[in-house]
Amino acid sequence: MSDTTAMRSDSGRPALRRAIVDLGAIGSNVERISRIVEGAQIMAVVKANGYGHGAVPVARTALEAGATWLGTADVGEALAVREQIADAPILAWLHDADPRFDEAVERSIAIGASSALHLERAAAAASATRAQPASVHLKVDTGLGRNGIPRREWERVFDRARELELEGRVTVDGLFSHLSNADPVEDGLQLDAYREADALARAAGLEPRLRHIAATAAALRLPETRLDMVRIGIGLYGLSPFDDESPRHLGLTPALRLESRLISVKRVKAGTGVSYGYTYRAEHPTTLGLVPLGYADGIPRHLSNTGSVEVAGKQRRIVGRIAMDQFVVDLGDHRASVGDPVTLFGDPATGAPSAYDWAQAASTINYEIVTRLGGRVVREYA
Numbered sequence: 001m002s003d004t005t006a007m008r009s010d011s012g013r014p015a016l017r018r019a020i021v022d023l024g025a026i027g028s029n030v031e032r033i034s035r036i037v038e039g040a041q042i043m044a045v046v047k048a049n050g051y052g053h054g055a056v057p058v059a060r061t062a063l064e065a066g067a068t069w070l071g072t073a074d075v076g077e078a079l080a081v082r083e084q085i086a087d088a089p090i091l092a093w094l095h096d097a098d099p100r101f102d103e104a105v106e107r108s109i110a111i112g113a114s115s116a117l118h119l120e121r122a123a124a125a126a127s128a129t130r131a132q133p134a135s136v137h138l139k140v141d142t143g144l145g146r147n148g149i150p151r152r153e154w155e156r157v158f159d160r161a162r163e164l165e166l167e168g169r170v171t172v173d174g175l176f177s178h179l180s181n182a183d184p185v186e187d188g189l190q191l192d193a194y195r196e197a198d199a200l201a202r203a204a205g206l207e208p209r210l211r212h213i214a215a216t217a218a219a220l221r222l223p224e225t226r227l228d229m230v231r232i233g234i235g236l237y238g239l240s241p242f243d244d245e246s247p248r249h250l251g252l253t254p255a256l257r258l259e260s261r262l263i264s265v266k267r268v269k270a271g272t273g274v275s276y277g278y279t280y281r282a283e284h285p286t287t288l289g290l291v292p293l294g295y296a297d298g299i300p301r302h303l304s305n306t307g308s309v310e311v312a313g314k315q316r317r318i319v320g321r322i323a324m325d326q327f328v329v330d331l332g333d334h335r336a337s338v339g340d341p342v343t344l345f346g347d348p349a350t351g352a353p354s355a356y357d358w359a360q361a362a363s364t365i366n367y368e369i370v371t372r373l374g375g376r377v378v379r380e381y382a
Contacts, residue, residue, distance in 0.1 A: 014259075015378040017260055017376050017377045019379050021058070021380070025238050026053075026061045029236055029252050030061075030065035033236075034066050037226050040227065042067040042069070043067065043070065043230070043232065044058070044062035046058050046062075047072045051236075052371045053379070055081055059081055060084075062236060070085070071233075075111075077092065078104065091110040091174070092110070095112075099118065099121050100125070105125040105129050108132070110137055114141075116156070119136065119160060119164065119170070120160075122134035122136050123164045133165075133168055136172050136173065138158070138208070140177050142190040144178050144180050144190070154197055172208050174209070174211070174229075175208040176211070179215065179217075194211075211227040212228060212229040214227070215231050238255045239366045246348075246354075247354075253347065254354065256370055257352070258345050259341060259342065259343055260291050260293055260341075261341050262289040262291065263338060265288070268287075275321045280319040290326055290328055293326065295322055299327065300358070303358060303362050304327075307353070307362065308357070310343040310350075310352040310353065311329065311331060312334060312336070314334070315353060316329040316332075317329065355370055
């Protein structure tokens, strides 16, 4: 199925630019990680439109496979998911400087509170809506240096949170933080700081039932960080957070395959320049194929002359500069035709380049490769 049919051609052919998302792989990845984390609950992180895969289809699949929570960056993302999924617990943790949480509280979105202000605004929303106490997960900064309640404010905020609980305006359901993934020693120091925060919260009378600090990397490699719940982002989509272990070695299956087709094929002589600035010239007579995606679709310009795609079972090099809407591949002596399928990246088990391969060629990370896909790319679900 597809989340849109507007971009299909009149002939009924598949969309020119399509990301095929294997929901079976999503479910399998949840089940695999569930076995690894040995009883910890799983939050499926579907922020940024499910890392480019489609938030709602991924969320539904993850819940069916055993995830118990959903995670988004901001309240707007959470509310968009809530429109389609009525009852799953959802946590949103990244907020504006002057947040309003009324609709979030009304729609049972848990608030990740990284400051005293967030806590007060959550309580105010509960008072204004008279719907229910605001569900809050207090976020403490244990060393990542991003958002989170700083150490000097922990006791004051915990005491205030307990007051608001006694008033019936908030319920502190969780206490969480985020690791730097710098190295095991640094992550261990952060875990020690988190345990200190947990002890202080309980001393203040709080009883958060969900303690969570591990994202995919720590969930897979640092058992001591799993606590009550792990937040699974990149692993949910079958991609590895590590440079030294592939998805296959982790037992994960990449869920997204980016496809198109050749829209021009031409034979050229040696010395022919390709694309803007002629950063590539054919060294010998060859066949060039044109693929109708470019940086407007999220194809990194840094893949110019370095990346590859798969055509007819073989990886073919991207040559010349990637443009806004298109790029060229060198097909050598392959007898290609207009309309031949192209796999830009996908599961390397099929012979295609992987998101990691693209990331290496573009000097970035696989997270960026999948999340940057643009609006012209149609998501289809298998």
